Amino acid sequence: MNIIVISIFSLLVLSQLPWWFVVVTSSMVGLISRSYLTSLLNGFLCGALPWLTMFFYKFHTGGELIITRVSAMIGFEHWIGAMIVTILIGGFCGLLGSLCAYSFKKAFKDQFKSA
């Protein structure tokens, strides 16, 4: 549920902010993750979902041809090639943001406990 809320939030703000802000929005999910693994997975989803949503919105509102051509540009015969690259880049950025936030949270927590 949190992932969906954060993804919707990302979708709203990323249209006004530079591409790398997906790292920042995804960091929120890192702060509420309970393990490295969930922070990785949730981060990937939080990065990929808003990008994928926007990708499909563009695809269905006139972008199919340019998506197909960009896919060809990067060596794919089908538009799915561009979609995969979009998921991977968005997801990777989200993953990084989430992982950093989770690591920060964990380090802060451990420090607090030991104190």
Add this chain to the structure above:
Amino acid sequence: MDNKLEQLPPLGKFFDPFHGYLALTNSDKLPDENIFLDGLKDSVSVVWDDRRIPHIFANNEHDLFYTQGYIHAFDRLWQMEFQVMAAGGRLSEIIGERALNYDRFQRRIGMIRGAEGVVEFYKEDSVMIASLEAYGAGINAYINSLTPDTYPIEYKILDYSPEKWTTRKCALLYMYMAWELAGSTNDFAHTKFLKEYGMTDYKELYSFDSPMLAPIIPKSKKWDFKPVETLEPNDLYISNPYSSNFKYKPAKNNGSNNFAISGDKSSTGKPILANDPHLNLTLPSIWYENHLIAPGINAYGVSLLGAPSVVIGYNENIAWGSTNGMNDVMDFYDITFKDKTKKEYWHDGEWKKTSINIEKIKVRYSETILDTTLLTHHGPIMTHDIFNKMPRYGSAVPEGRAMRWLATDPSMESKTFYMLNKAKNYDDYLEAISHFSCPGQNIIYASKDNDIAIWQTNRLIPKWNLQGRFIMDGANPAHDWRSPVPMNHRPYSINPEEGYLSSANQKPVDSSYPYFVPGDYAPLFRGTRIDNLLSEIDSGNYDDLRKIQNDNKSLLAQRALPTMIESLDKKSLTQDEQSLINALLNWDYFYNPDSRMSILFDVWIKAIAKMTFQDELGNADDDTEWPNYRILTDLIIEKPNSKWFNNINTSDKETSVDIINQAFKKEASQLIDKLGSLSDTWEWKNSRGTDIHHLAKVPGLGRMHLPTGGDWNIPNATAKTHGPSWRYVVELGDKPKGYGIYPGGQSGFPGSKHYDDFVDKWVEGELYELNFPYNVNELDGHTTIFKPKDKS
């Protein structure tokens, strides 16, 4: 991921669906009903027809060219800027050090110096400078409306931003065209040949004169003027041969056709004119189709992106079209410097001072480079510093080689087109073409007054016989260029008795013309075929001329093949080879898309050329030029025992018969291995076809494997990557009727259906009927009113 990595776009920025390439979705949508712009004087109506051709209705010329600039940028901004950045040697700013040597070369040959000279020339002409500035203001108005999200996709791939347009860029565009069409020389190759084989062999292999030549200017033309005298030196200077890495080879596939028939030969009683310039085919296309209407102008046709007016087209009264003159307008001089400082060089019995030109070259991700060019009165020294790979023969006196290129002499090609757009009759046409210098063009003309004419517009320098075909003596003033001949001495013809005129890049005149006209002309096959077809027309219409544009008959094959087949040793042929010969015997010499024999003849004649000339002359890729196919067929048919057929690497003495047999055996077996038995794979459209690459060769943005027919020596001069970049035909009359097509589309955005929507019909050889409304209400379509901002 925020920065470009080598050839990859900045991945994060580019694939971001909010601001990257997907932000351009629907960016090809035509502008709203009203646009308010700074700089307009009055409202301008633009009606886009169903093929997205803008018909621009303005109340004055300023607004006309302003709006034309805006619309060119709206559809093709990246292309127009990239072309002039490349021409001006500024690619290092975009792609970094990889382009540095290319940029230094562009600077050294004088692209920027030439453009600056042209701008100064234009400043003295208030009308022309006003049109260029209005056009630039329109481009800048469009650029100012962009944000990084809406930059054309190529800016996003290469990760840079558009910059302000200037008048110098318009001048650079014409320098770019001059380089494309007249930026080549064979002087090195010819000098090397002359040194090695002498003048008799040179004349045998490199002459364009032939009894078969059908020159552009009909042979019946009489030259009734006293020619300007030339200062022929007593001895021919022969420079030292050398090998170099210079790539000044002519682009063999560039060329063009134009032709016109008089009213006497047309069904309408008025002339019909056709033109198809053959250039490198790219997406976006080099051309943009538009219709310009303002008081005094009603011109339709194609424009170059980056300059105002219509370049090839027609108006209410006249039509015009261009082919490349193929003139040799680039010469080289040996220069002797006084000492290593190169501050002085020897000329006309005295030491003269060189000057220097220092250019700043910005390099992306690196430091700015200062590049120095030495200048003589001939032109820039090309052979020092980074281009010094030519041997110096151990001399203590450093040598250099200066380049003299007509394109760097200021001229006003843009004025020619501006005036042609407005021309009403033959006198206006003459006045217009008088401003044209380089690249030399054969500009054909037809009018509703029932005149047809053609002029070679190259600013012709009077030269003694063979002057400039070889590297010249830079110290001897007899080798200097002199003032151009008067305009009325140039090759031209008006209303010839034949009733038609044509040009196909062949030699413009026969030997009766009193001047030496050097050039790298096309062999005569294409021009002769066109003349043959034109002579047969009795009551022609536009479709007859369209068919000539698409004619696929090869006179080269018709001339050479019977002798080639006759020369074959039939007894030695395998069954497969015999079946190929049987098919060849039934071939009609047409390079149609489904022809199966074009590929065999093509590889066979190429192999014969290679086996004939490679052993003596070396690879044609080096500083060597092989004789053209007309010469080769002369040798095959008339001199089968010529020494050129002998392979100097064997002890035998080969003749043309040996070469023809060896070439056939080799190529036939290779083709059978590659293509199998005779089937669809042998069809010309499959075995050759045409590829239209993206202008910057970005993969996926071109159109590959198009099923075309034709070849360079054929009226339909469609080749692998070159071909008819704009085919058009106009029937003159009370209201002209135009037909045309180019292999591309109006939009430069690869995500637009208008990016390449003309290509399939172009492949079929069809033409669109062109809309030519006289007023805004005559045409249905999307209409935008461009209004001055202060009236909003």
